[in-house]
Amino acid sequence: MKPNYVFILVCCILSISQATVATPAASNGFRVRAVNLGGWLVTEGWMKPSLFDAIPNRDLLDGSTVQFKSVTLGKYLSAEHGGGTILVANKIFAMSSETFRLWRINETTFNFRVHNNQFVGLDTTDGVNLVAVENTPCISETFMILRNSDDPNRVRIKASNGFFLQVKTEELVTADCNGNERWDDDDPSIFIMTTFSAFDGEYQITNGYGPVMAPKVMREHWDTFIVEEDFKWISNNGLNAVRIPLGWWIAYDPNPPKPFVGGSLKTLDNAFLWATKYGLKVLLELHAAPGSQTGFALSASRDGTTGWGIDSISPTVAVIEFLAARYAKNPSLYSIGLMNEPSLWISPETVMSYYKAGYDAVRRHSSTAYVVMATRMGALNVTEFLPFAAQLERAVLDVHLYNFDHWTVHDTINDVYTHCQEVVSAVTTSNGPLSFVAEWTGEWMVPNATKEEYQRFVKAQLEVFDRATFGWAYWTLKHVGNHWSLEWMINNGYINFTASNPISDHLRVSSI
Ligand SMILES: *[C@@H]1O[C@H](CO)[C@@H](O)[C@H](O)[C@H]1NC(C)=O
Ligand SMILES: *[C@@H]1O[C@H](CO)[C@@H](O)[C@H](O)[C@H]1NC(C)=O
Ligand SMILES: *[C@@H]1O[C@H](CO)[C@@H](O)[C@H](O)[C@H]1NC(C)=O
Ligand SMILES: *[C@@H]1O[C@H](CO)[C@@H](O)[C@H](O)[C@H]1NC(C)=O
Numbered sequence: 001m002k003p004n005y006v007f008i009l010v011c012c013i014l015s016i017s018q019a020t021v022a023t024p025a026a027s028n029g030f031r032v033r034a035v036n037l038g039g040w041l042v043t044e045g046w047m048k049p050s051l052f053d054a055i056p057n058r059d060l061l062d063g064s065t066v067q068f069k070s071v072t073l074g075k076y077l078s079a080e081h082g083g084g085t086i087l088v089a090n091k092i093f094a095m096s097s098e099t100f101r102l103w104r105i106n107e108t109t110f111n112f113r114v115h116n117n118q119f120v121g122l123d124t125t126d127g128v129n130l131v132a133v134e135n136t137p138c139i140s141e142t143f144m145i146l147r148n149s150d151d152p153n154r155v156r157i158k159a160s161n162g163f164f165l166q167v168k169t170e171e172l173v174t175a176d177c178n179g180n181e182r183w184d185d186d187d188p189s190i191f192i193m194t195t196f197s198a199f200d201g202e203y204q205i206t207n208g209y210g211p212v213m214a215p216k217v218m219r220e221h222w223d224t225f226i227v228e229e230d231f232k233w234i235s236n237n238g239l240n241a242v243r244i245p246l247g248w249w250i251a252y253d254p255n256p257p258k259p260f261v262g263g264s265l266k267t268l269d270n271a272f273l274w275a276t277k278y279g280l281k282v283l284l285e286l287h288a289a290p291g292s293q294t295g296f297a298l299s300a301s302r303d304g305t306t307g308w309g310i311d312s313i314s315p316t317v318a319v320i321e322f323l324a325a326r327y328a329k330n331p332s333l334y335s336i337g338l339m340n341e342p343s344l345w346i347s348p349e350t351v352m353s354y355y356k357a358g359y360d361a362v363r364r365h366s367s368t369a370y371v372v373m374a375t376r377m378g379a380l381n382v383t384e385f386l387p388f389a390a391q392l393e394r395a396v397l398d399v400h401l402y403n404f405d406h407w408t409v410h411d412t413i414n415d416v417y418t419h420c421q422e423v424v425s426a427v428t429t430s431n432g433p434l435s436f437v438a439e440w441t442g443e444w445m446v447p448n449a450t451k452e453e454y455q456r457f458v459k460a461q462l463e464v465f466d467r468a469t470f471g472w473a474y475w476t477l478k479h480v481g482n483h484w485s486l487e488w489m490i491n492n493g494y495i496n497f498t499a500s501n502p503i504s505d506h507l508r509v510s511s512i
Contacts, residue, residue: 032471034241045200055208063199063303068191083116087130090170111137201297207259235278238497245287251322285337321361328365335370341377374398389433400439434470443483
């Protein structure tokens with residue numbers, strides 16, 4: 001969950017269908033007060049950037065975008081019409097047609113995906129001219145980037161025929177240059193490369209480290225980022241559950257499809273052991289569905305494409321079925337979240353048919369686990385799945401409420417009591433599904449806020465989110481950004497769930 005797309009969610013105008021009063025909690029009164037174990041079993045680089053430090057050519061990961069400016073012409077390499085035909089080198093400014101998304105083969109070798117989604121390659125008729133016509137990259141669509149050791153943004157690009165790209169004219173780009181040892185400004189095979197590395201998810205880290213290093217790096221991360229002591233600490237600090245984001249590849253452990261790495265299932269097994277030992281409930285949730293349901297790195301998208309669709313329903317249900325079968329009998333399993341933040345590109349009907357099939361998969365193994373269904377990210381109507389979920393026993397509607405569209409304390413806190421309050425009310429009904437604020441945080445946009453101001457912000461949110469009948473979960477336990485990190489917030493006295501707090505007292509005394 002990054003501020004830039006959180007923004008989309010919180011900016012939209014909501015259509016609230018009803019203003020219901022806060023209603024009874026789950027039939028036994030229990031509500032979850034959970035913390036997300038984000039960035040653990042599904043990588044989100046912004047939470048722990050150092051994880052990526054040792055990747056060679058770290059700025060050239062899958063989904064990073066690059067632009068190439070010819071040193072002789074002073075113009076950018078461009079996919080004519082955004083793709084589907086030849087490459088040219090005639091643009092003074094770099095825009096979408098001059099921007100290429102990388103698919104990384106290894107640290108030096110890449111495919112270049114153009115705006116219209118084709119891959120740059122050699123023209124099959126002559127094997128020399130550059131085109132962007134293939135929808136699937138093969139050998140001809142594979143290029144090596146050679147960087148100048150003194151200036152890593154000065155590059156040559158070697159094609160699969162063994163020759164280097166050169167710009168002959170603004171309309172003619174070919175792969176027929178022998179290359180040489182020099183890096184002079186009159187050499188038509190030299191380009192100035194600009195890189196934009198926006199992507200830092202599980203696909204990027206595993207493919208970036210490659211098949212030898214990635215298993216070591218990931219297992220080290222799983223073993224150290226969150227440990228048994230953390231579960232004890234969570235339990236001792238007034239929380240009663242953990243929400244664990246998962247990637248679809250966990251169902252194929254220990255041999256998931258490349259580039260994903262096996263071993264996270266054992267870590268999840270450990271999480272259940274520790275949760276049981278320290279009396280915490282486990283809320284599983286599928287954060288990264290096959291193909292990526294958000295198009296963001298956090299759902300393991302390779303290059304920004306939202307590949308999840310109607311054809312992904314059955315492989316995704318298989319993942320849910322796997323999780324339900326494995327953990328249904330575990331006393332700590334409390335709920336399974338079917339899919340995190342589905343994109344608005346996916347129709348509500350497709351999401352609902354998946355939710356129905358995923359719900360049935362859980363029910364084949366458990367009659368008691370709650371089944372959590374997330375609202376589409378940025379949906380104008382936050383109750384779009386409410387009538388549907390109302391037909392299902394022990395269903396839960398999940399909304400994420402971040403507050404990043406104001407810059408002052410007053411406006412942000414005001415938004416909590418208006419916007420957030422309206423959303424929570426809308427999804428909280430007396431005879432519908434339970435409501436769950438599965439992600440919220442103490443971070444905001446207010447610059448240089450004081451500790452007291454942060455405390456007021458958190459208190460306001462708790463006041464509102466405590467009305468959600470299933471409960472809430474803070475994003476997240478550990479994070480390099482202090483206010484995103486619940487561990488830091490508690491250890492530094494910004495939040496204390498064990499101190500006397502009239503707002504939340506009723507929650508603490510309830511038992512499961
Ligand atoms: C990268 O892949 C290319 C093409 O398969 C290969 O020729 C090259 O040796 C590889 N480089 C490294 C560093 O593995
Ligand atoms: C939101 O969606 C639900 C379910 O389709 C529908 O019942 C409700 O009328 C919608 N609300 C608005 C304001 O469109
Ligand atoms: C916040 O603090 C920094 C560092 O002390 C300062 O440079 C900056 O101007 C401050 N910003 C505002 C909006 O007060
Ligand atoms: C939270 O408050 C309780 C009761 O006032 C206190 O004992 C505890 O030390 C506090 N926790 C932290 C981390 O400050």
